[in-house]
Amino acid sequence: xxxxxxxxxxxxxxxxxxxxxxxxIANSGSIAFLIFAFIGGAIYxxxxxxxxxxxxxVEWGMAILFAFLIASGKIRTFIKEGDRVFVLPAEKDMGPxxxxxxxxxxxVQSIILFLLLLLAWPLYRHCMGEDTLPFLxxxxxxxxxxxxxxxxxxxxxxxxHRGMKVFHKVIRMLVLVPILYFYFSWGMxxxxxxxxxxLLFVSLGYYRSIFGKRLLRWDDLIQEEKKAxxxxxxxxxxFIDVPGVSVSVHRRSWLSGITNRLSxxxxxxxxxLILKSFIRSDLSGIILRMAILGLAVIIFIPGDLGKGTAYxxxxxxxxxxxxxxxxxHAHVFWFFLYPVxxxxxxxxxxxxxxxxxxxxxxxxxxxxxxxxxxVYLPVVAILLALIMVVYLRKRTTF
Amino acid sequence: MESILQVHQLSGGYFKKHPVLxxxxxxxxxxxxxxxIGLNGAGKSTTIKHILGLLEPTQGTITIHNKTLQExxxxxxxxxxxxxxxxxxYEDLTLQExxxxxxxxxxxxxxVYEDRVERLLVQFNMEERKKMFPAxxxxxxxxxxxxxNAFLVEPALYIVDEPFVGLDPVGIRSLLDLMVERKNEGAGxxxxxxxxxxxxxxxxxxxxxxxxxxxxxxxxxxxxxQAGMPGALLDDVFYHLTGEANx
Numbered sequence: 134x135x136x137x138x139x140x141x142x143x144x145x146x147x148x149x150x151x152x153x154x155x156x157x158i159a160n161s162g163s164i165a166f167l168i169f170a171f172i173g174g175a176i177y178x179x180x181x182x183x184x185x186x187x188x189x190x191v192e193w194g195m196a197i198l199f200a201f202l203i204a205s206g207k208i209r210t211f212i213k214e215g216d217r218v219f220v221l222p223a224e225k226d227m228g229p230x231x232x233x234x235x236x237x238x239x240x241v242q243s244i245i246l247f248l249l250l251l252l253a254w255p256l257y258r259h260c261m262g263e264d265t266l267p268f269l270x271x272x273x274x275x276x277x278x279x280x281x282x283x284x285x286x287x288x289x290x291x292x293x294h295r296g297m298k299v300f301h302k303v304i305r306m307l308v309l310v311p312i313l314y315f316y317f318s319w320g321m322x323x324x325x326x327x328x329x330x331x332l333l334f335v336s337l338g339y340y341r342s343i344f345g346k347r348l349l350r351w352d353d354l355i356q357e358e359k360k361a362x363x364x365x366x367x368x369x370x371x372f373i374d375v376p377g378v379s380v381s382v383h384r385r386s387w388l389s390g391i392t393n394r395l396s397x398x399x400x401x402x403x404x405x406l407i408l409k410s411f412i413r414s415d416l417s418g419i420i421l422r423m424a425i426l427g428l429a430v431i432i433f434i435p436g437d438l439g440k441g442t443a444y445x446x447x448x449x450x451x452x453x454x455x456x457x458x459x460x461x462h463a464h465v466f467w468f469f470l471y472p473v474x475x476x477x478x479x480x481x482x483x484x485x486x487x488x489x490x491x492x493x494x495x496x497x498x499x500x501x502x503x504x505x506x507x508v509y510l511p512v513v514a515i516l517l518a519l520i521m522v523v524y525l526r527k528r529t530t531f
Numbered sequence: 532m533e534s535i536l537q538v539h540q541l542s543g544g545y546f547k548k549h550p551v552l553x554x555x556x557x558x559x560x561x562x563x564x565x566x567x568i569g570l571n572g573a574g575k576s577t578t579i580k581h582i583l584g585l586l587e588p589t590q591g592t593i594t595i596h597n598k599t600l601q602e603x604x605x606x607x608x609x610x611x612x613x614x615x616x617x618x619x620x621y622e623d624l625t626l627q628e629x630x631x632x633x634x635x636x637x638x639x640x641x642x643v644y645e646d647r648v649e650r651l652l653v654q655f656n657m658e659e660r661k662k663m664f665p666a667x668x669x670x671x672x673x674x675x676x677x678x679x680n681a682f683l684v685e686p687a688l689y690i691v692d693e694p695f696v697g698l699d700p701v702g703i704r705s706l707l708d709l710m711v712e713r714k715n716e717g718a719g720x721x722x723x724x725x726x727x728x729x730x731x732x733x734x735x736x737x738x739x740x741x742x743x744x745x746x747x748x749x750x751x752x753x754x755x756x757q758a759g760m761p762g763a764l765l766d767d768v769f770y771h772l773t774g775e776a777n778x
Contacts, residue, residue, distance in 0.1 A: 382622055382623045382664060382666070384664075397631075397634070397635060397640070397641040397644070398635065398638070399635060399636065399637075399638040401635060402632065402635040402636045405631070405632060405635060406621070406624070406632055409623070409624060409628065410621070410623045410624070413623040414623065462621065465621070466615075466619045467619065469583070469584065469585060470583060470608060470613060471608065471636040471637075472604070472605045472606075472607075472608035472609035472636065472637060472638075473636050474605075
């Protein structure tokens with residue numbers, strides 16, 4: 134089989150999986166939160182820029198940040214465990230497959246470089262003033278260096294000693310820092326360009342002579358790929374429930390004892406379980422952070438209308454997040470055995486949902502009552518909250 | 532005496548068209564420990580799944596105290612507890628919280644729960660670990676959690692699936708003592724295991740499953756006679772019977 138087809142198939146199947154997860158993310162309400170956070174962040178960034186003195190040594194910051202980004206970065210190969218048996222015999226023909234992997238990794242990481250440069254650009258321009266380099270030239274230079282580093286990373290995959298791998302990476306980083314510092318400070322000139330080209334040639338010679346004849350280390354490739362996949366799943370798990378990813382459990386002993394207040398009876402079996410699991414989950418952490426953020430926004434935003442709107446938006450966002458409650462212990466074996474009606478589980482989820490929303494709506498309403506100038510608006514806000522609670526409770530049903 | 536569990540002409544399996552179990556007929560009476568033995572794939576776990584109500588029989592019925600699961604789910608489910616072959620737990624509950632949850636689910640009062648749990652934790656040497664999450668427990672400790680969980684309920688019937696693997700010798704002894712104690716108090720126990728030498732010493736009766744059918748059943752002497760091997764070890768009898776059945 135043509136290995137190029139194999140590569141395309143592997144890439145396509147990963148793209149399909151990633152697209153599937155992205156759809157879930159879009160539906161989960163996280164997008165609304167991200168847009169909100171983005172707008173808030175942009176406004177804050179802009180305000181922050183005004184207060185930053187322009188003589189900040191931004192060249193050094195840029196040089197260190199991008200040296201790190203360019204020198205690190207891994208190669209996605211989409212190699213699978215079974216390849217050790219089935220593809221290994223064709224190792225000498227695998228060139229085009231790995232070229233695909235190197236190309237893919239270079240493109241993805243260049244996109245990340247582009248986005249981060251975009252993010253850092255206002256600060257860079259703010260500090261450099263008239264000495265600011267053209268954006269396109271900067272991104273081009275960074276991508277050239279990135280591609281060279283990706284090629285080096287590929288060769289370094291053949292190193293058997295962990296320490297030596299790290300050593301190579303650190304050296305690349307240490308070489309990049311002064312290059313980028315000179316570049317961000319004085320721009321591209323013949324001396325710098327000459328130095329970069331000379332460096333590339335030296336590296337080429339070095340990697341050729343040392344690694345040219347070494348064999349691929351399949352175990353390492355498989356391990357690296359596994360790690361990359363688990364990073365991907367863990368990231369996605371932050372938005373939706375990915376089966377097979379072990380979720381983190383937080384003990385939270387300061388709060389989890391609250392379940393002792395439930396009476397020790399059969400009717401409370403599922404309420405006990407759902408409440409305890411909610412408190413220990415990432416979900417409750419997200420809700421807590423959201424509530425604190427909401428509280429801060431409501432306090433600092435000026436005007437009754439602004440405060441009221443912020444109240445509504447944050448309550449809605451919390452409610453949407455709480456839909457994830459129904460994922461808690463959705464497939465647990467023991468439920469089949471308990472002599473308790475399984476419908477009680479749904480009742481318990483609704484109950485916990487209502488409690489959490491109630492606590493958050495009261496908490497967020499505190500600054501409303503303290504700072505409102507008109508008497509009617511808090512009343513409107515509370516009505517709004519009630520409608521929202523009813524609506525969201527409906528959405529939690531099954 | 533009237534039996535607790537009655538499996539009546541049971542046929543069933545994972546797919547309706549391909550039954551794994553054929554015409555199983557047996558019972559477990561109060562004060563009785565019944566050993567369910569058979570090779571890998573003989574149908575032991577499938578039989579247990581049918582009793583738990585996870586699979587539906589294609590033919591026949593299973594009753595506990597004369598009621599099927601459909602007739603009276605609450606009554607059926609609260610009459611037994613189960614020790615699974617591989618520990619099954621909630622990642623986000625501590626050992627103690629698992630036990631509290633079970634007590635609540637089976638309607639045990641707080642006082643009775645505290646009384647029972649204290650004894651069981653000491654018996655299985657798990658007192659100091661009750662605040663730990665399952666992720667931090669070893670395989671054997673998780674198995675102990677499952678055992679404490681099941682014996683906390685004190686039901687009429689225990690269904691115990693291969694409990695010895697992974698347990699330390701003291702744990703095995705504690706479990707056996709506990710089963711004898713409950714048996715003497717009038718509970719019925721259905722136990723599946725490959726450790727035939729242990730079953731031989733503790734079980735009153737045996738059910739030998741082979742390819743989904745019962746090929747021998749009865750007390751040790753009765754199955755020895757069925758095999759024509761008086762005085763032989765259960766191990767040898769079992770080996771002989773499954774060998775014969777393959778011919």
